[in-house]
Amino acid sequence: MGAEPPVKEPSPKIVIVDESPIRAAILEEGLLEAGFTGVVHISEMQSLLSRIYALDPDVILIDLENPSRDILEQMFQVSRAVRRPIAMFVDQSDSASIQASVDAGVSAYIVDGLKKERIKPILDLCISRFNAFAKLQDELERAKSALEDRKVIDRAKGILMKLKGLTEEEAYVLLRSTAMREKKKIGEIAQSILTASELLK
Amino acid sequence: MSTALHVGFIPLIDAAALLVAVDKGFTKAEGLDVTLAPEVSWSNVRDKLNVGLFDAAHLMAPIAIASSLGFGHVKVPLVASFNLGLNGNAITVSPALHAAILREVEGDPFDPMVTARALAHVVATRRKSGAEPLTFGMTFPFSTHNYQLRFWMAAAGVDPDEDVRLVVLPPPYMVDSLAKRQVDAFCVGDPWNSIAVDLGVGHILNFVSDILPRAVEKVLAVRQSWAERNPQVLAALVRAAVHAADFIEQPENRAEVADILAHPERMGVPADVIQRALACRLKIAPDGTMHEDKNYLLVGRDGAARPDPAQAAWLYAQMVRWGQAPLSPAALEAAMAVFRPGLYDAALGRRPGDAGSVLSDNGIGELRLVDAFAGPRFDPHNLEGYLASLGYSHHETRSD
Numbered sequence: 219m220g221a222e223p224p225v226k227e228p229s230p231k232i233v234i235v236d237e238s239p240i241r242a243a244i245l246e247e248g249l250l251e252a253g254f255t256g257v258v259h260i261s262e263m264q265s266l267l268s269r270i271y272a273l274d275p276d277v278i279l280i281d282l283e284n285p286s287r288d289i290l291e292q293m294f295q296v297s298r299a300v301r302r303p304i305a306m307f308v309d310q311s312d313s314a315s316i317q318a319s320v321d322a323g324v325s326a327y328i329v330d331g332l333k334k335e336r337i338k339p340i341l342d343l344c345i346s347r348f349n350a351f352a353k354l355q356d357e358l359e360r361a362k363s364a365l366e367d368r369k370v371i372d373r374a375k376g377i378l379m380k381l382k383g384l385t386e387e388e389a390y391v392l393l394r395s396t397a398m399r400e401k402k403k404i405g406e407i408a409q410s411i412l413t414a415s416e417l418l419k
Numbered sequence: 420m421s422t423a424l425h426v427g428f429i430p431l432i433d434a435a436a437l438l439v440a441v442d443k444g445f446t447k448a449e450g451l452d453v454t455l456a457p458e459v460s461w462s463n464v465r466d467k468l469n470v471g472l473f474d475a476a477h478l479m480a481p482i483a484i485a486s487s488l489g490f491g492h493v494k495v496p497l498v499a500s501f502n503l504g505l506n507g508n509a510i511t512v513s514p515a516l517h518a519a520i521l522r523e524v525e526g527d528p529f530d531p532m533v534t535a536r537a538l539a540h541v542v543a544t545r546r547k548s549g550a551e552p553l554t555f556g557m558t559f560p561f562s563t564h565n566y567q568l569r570f571w572m573a574a575a576g577v578d579p580d581e582d583v584r585l586v587v588l589p590p591p592y593m594v595d596s597l598a599k600r601q602v603d604a605f606c607v608g609d610p611w612n613s614i615a616v617d618l619g620v621g622h623i624l625n626f627v628s629d630i631l632p633r634a635v636e637k638v639l640a641v642r643q644s645w646a647e648r649n650p651q652v653l654a655a656l657v658r659a660a661v662h663a664a665d666f667i668e669q670p671e672n673r674a675e676v677a678d679i680l681a682h683p684e685r686m687g688v689p690a691d692v693i694q695r696a697l698a699c700r701l702k703i704a705p706d707g708t709m710h711e712d713k714n715y716l717l718v719g720r721d722g723a724a725r726p727d728p729a730q731a732a733w734l735y736a737q738m739v740r741w742g743q744a745p746l747s748p749a750a751l752e753a754a755m756a757v758f759r760p761g762l763y764d765a766a767l768g769r770r771p772g773d774a775g776s777v778l779s780d781n782g783i784g785e786l787r788l789v790d791a792f793a794g795p796r797f798d799p800h801n802l803e804g805y806l807a808s809l810g811y812s813h814h815e816t817r818s819d
Contacts, residue, residue, distance in 0.1 A: 313470070
């Protein structure tokens with residue numbers, strides 16, 4: 219730790235604008251664990267600006283899939299509604315952070331005056347949680363398709379057992395060897411058996 | 420060998436030259452393998468272009484200037500060597516506001532000065548009766564729509580910051596917001612004006628081409644550093660876009676172009692709505708009234724595709740007028756340098772002074788004038804004088 223004495227500053231008020239409740243929960247949980255207590259999640263885009271003005275946050279995090287992001291850009295403009303000027307997302311010089319956050323699919327808006335060293339951990343956490351969510355979603359997709367494959371294979375096995383009088387074990391071996399010979403996935407071979415049996419009905 | 424490019428766009432009709440360039444194979448013929456990525460916000464398009472996730476993008480002209488000058492966000496110099504379109508916007512109002520304006524109209528309702536004066540009356544009446552100020556939707560702080568709305572209403576003395584509310588709305592939310600009476604009017608490009616009319620929730624009051632006959636709208640923007648490293652690729656991209664624009668402007672191709680744009684992965688709206696905009700003939704009222712203006716949307720014809728630095732100067736002047744930018748000769752020069760007719764000419768193998776080349780280069784000596792329905796003649800040489808005669812004084816950066 220540096221020589222500076224610990225500064226007792228209040229936790230910055232953070233608003234998460236995200237229509238995905240799961241991702242927002244993952245992020246909120248991470249922020250709370252890291253000691254950021256003032257976190258509010260907005261999932262309703264109706265009158266977004268007035269809600270943000272009322273909350274008067276220090277940091278706003280928004281996902282890049284959200285069309286309402288353009289609405290937030292209005293906060294840079296001089297206007298009666300803005301109590302404090304909102305700066306742009308990260309420091310101009312910190313292009314690596316900008317790149318990382320755009321890559322992760324999130325953008326941060328920060329009220330002018332908040333110190334860079336206070337923003338960095340929030341942004342880093344946000345980026346890693348967004349990436350974790352994307353990975354989770356990816357795994358979920360893969361698990362789903364594996365489950366689909368499994369169902370298709372089971373049905374194809376059933377057809378082979380019935381038509382060729384095979385045991386379950388034999389039916390599976392036949393599927394697997396065919397897949398290897400044709401350089402295809404077992405799921406694909408099973409699907410073609412289902413399609414063929416559908417046609418021949 | 421083909422060069423892979425990632426290009427971002429917002430699903431709007433003025434992305435036509437880009438979408439047709441790819442979907443009709445004009446980019447492939449130039450040796451480019453373009454992946455088009457639809458985006459949901461202008462902020463995303465700007466940021467993904469700025470950080471290099473996109474090589475090029477369909478971008479609103481004022482955003483290209485703001486990004487290059489560092490207004491409102493991170494400063495990343497961009498260049499525009501092809502105009503995707505001139506004009507193409509309209510002001511659409513709710514049936515209630517339409518009726519209120521028509522009651523006050525004195526003269527030709529297609530004359531934007533007449534509607535602006537009528538709006539001024541409506542605004543005054545509402546203020547007297549203690550009604551909420553009217554709310555106008557537009558697409559982005561640094562948007563043509565913002566400046567066009569302001570230019571129009573200010574011509575009749577309506578102060579866009581004091582007398583009405585201007586709010587940013589993503590284009591796909593415009594129609595819904597009008598239907599739910601969250602806004603009284605909006606300025607946006609098509610298909611959204613036509614969709615509001617088709618659903619019976621809006622009347623097109625004025626085409627922006629009646630307010631500014633030649634207003635640059637979207638550009639094909641790239642990072643300046645990328646343009647310097649990839650001059651041949653940029654030239655090939657511009658040539659493909661020029662071929663696409665030529666194709667789009669042939670009336671016999673309109674149905675095919677509309678089908679290409681209507682595809683769910685492009686715009687996902689009915690082809691007939693797109694055809695109306697391409698034909699510059701729009702249904703302006705739910706009762707079926709049509710209105711036509713040959714300049715409603717220009718994609719390449721009449722020299723529309725060639726970037727004109729005077730247009731950049733006009734946009735910069737609007738930023739200054741409305742307090743978004745300071746007035747400085749250096750900023751003006753930098754804004755104008757975003758628009759590169761020289762790169763456009765070079766892509767087409769034209770040399771300065773060739774026939775068909777209107778301008779020699781970025782010099783402001785021979786610029787085409789930017790006309791408007793009202794106000795002083797625009798002069799990029801004398802921005803201060805132009806702004807002064809619009810009533811601009813240095814009070815604009817307010818702090819209340």
